[in-house]
Amino acid sequence: MPELPEVETVRAGLAPALTNAVITAVEVLDARSLKRHQGGVEDFKATMVGSKILAVVRRGKFLWLPLELPSGRSGFHQIAMVGHLGMSGQMLLRTPGFTDDKLTRVIVKATAEDGEEIEFRFVDQRIFGSLAIDELIPTADGLPGGFSDGLEIGIDGKLNWWVNLIPASAAHITRDPLDQHFDQKFVLDKFKKKNSGIKRVLLDQQTLSGIGNIYADEALWRSKLHYDQPASSLSSAQARDLLAHVREILAKAVAEGGTSFDEQYKNVNGESGYFAVSLNAYGMTGTPCKRCGTLIKRDSWMNRGSHFCPKCQKLKG
Numbered sequence: 001m002p003e004l005p006e007v008e009t010v011r012a013g014l015a016p017a018l019t020n021a022v023i024t025a026v027e028v029l030d031a032r033s034l035k036r037h038q039g040g041v042e043d044f045k046a047t048m049v050g051s052k053i054l055a056v057v058r059r060g061k062f063l064w065l066p067l068e069l070p071s072g073r074s075g076f077h078q079i080a081m082v083g084h085l086g087m088s089g090q091m092l093l094r095t096p097g098f099t100d101d102k103l104t105r106v107i108v109k110a111t112a113e114d115g116e117e118i119e120f121r122f123v124d125q126r127i128f129g130s131l132a133i134d135e136l137i138p139t140a141d142g143l144p145g146g147f148s149d150g151l152e153i154g155i156d157g158k159l160n161w162w163v164n165l166i167p168a169s170a171a172h173i174t175r176d177p178l179d180q181h182f183d184q185k186f187v188l189d190k191f192k193k194k195n196s197g198i199k200r201v202l203l204d205q206q207t208l209s210g211i212g213n214i215y216a217d218e219a220l221w222r223s224k225l226h227y228d229q230p231a232s233s234l235s236s237a238q239a240r241d242l243l244a245h246v247r248e249i250l251a252k253a254v255a256e257g258g259t260s261f262d263e264q265y266k267n268v269n270g271e272s273g274y275f276a277v278s279l280n281a282y283g284m285t286g287t288p289c290k291r292c293g294t295l296i297k298r299d300s301w302m303n304r305g306s307h308f309c310p311k312c313q314k315l316k317g
């Protein structure tokens with residue numbers, strides 16, 4: 001399942017090609033990938049074709065493309081195409097005629113700013129991911145909706161109209177720990193109020209976004225915390241230390257382009273498995289803990305697994 005670093009790698013790969021590209025055609029090969037689009041397939045196509053993509057923005061694991069509708073088009077103007085990769089989604093950039101990608105669900109054809117014809121292909125094996133057009137609404141804190149890496153300021157030197165907006169469907173997603181406007185105090189306060197296990201809280205997108213199983217296990221290992229330790233039992237120092245480790249691990253993984261442990265994950269060129277983030281806990285079952293030598297254990301946990309060192313990460317009463 002793609003996590004924040006993988007989604008950021010996709011965003012960074014798409015942005016140079018798609019920014020200021022004009023959509024020329026949309027092919028929907030499987031309408032299930034548009035299940036979150038309210039208006040149905042024809043409405044999705046009619047809105048997309050002729051529109052200009054202004055940026056590729058991300059918050060947590062949500063990506064969106066603010067759209068500029070062709071002049072004269074009536075209707076609501078502050079909209080974006082929102083994409084979510086779900087469990088197995090991929091967003092690939094291709095030139096027309098490039099070998100068909102198996103399990104392609106939607107193809108968006110566009111003319112890039114430099115005149116080149118390109119295709120954005122949404123590939124999804126299990127169809128948990130989706131594309132949809134959504135309204136952009138003001139952010140609750142009045143700050144930028146997501147990360148767009150320098151596209152916030154227009155050529156006129158002013159903030160672009162879409163910057164402080166967020167798709168309505170992503171508005172409930174809290175800021176991720178790499179967001180420069182991440183509200184650490186909000187998260188620490190939430191920890192204090194939650195009696196559920198700290199890993200469950202780390203994965204709760206309404207507490208903080210962008211952390212999945214891999215990075216949660218890694219951050220807990222570094223922080224010497226058991227996955228089931230009640231969040232409310234952490235001292236302030238432990239909680240701050242944990243968030244620092246989360247941030248450090250995510251930043252390292254973004255810098256390296258994601259992990260190589262997700263076979264589903266591909267960058268926009270369709271390449272996978274070329275990253276080398278070294279992991280200490282996740283997927284390391286039966287290998288010695290790099291701190292104390294005890295064998296890393298895997299417990300079944302919420303239909304998945306939790307990897308931890310039984311000696312360094314004891315559940316404390």
Ligand SMILES: [Zn+2]
Pocket residue numbers: 289290291292293294309310311312313
């Ligand atoms: Zn250990």
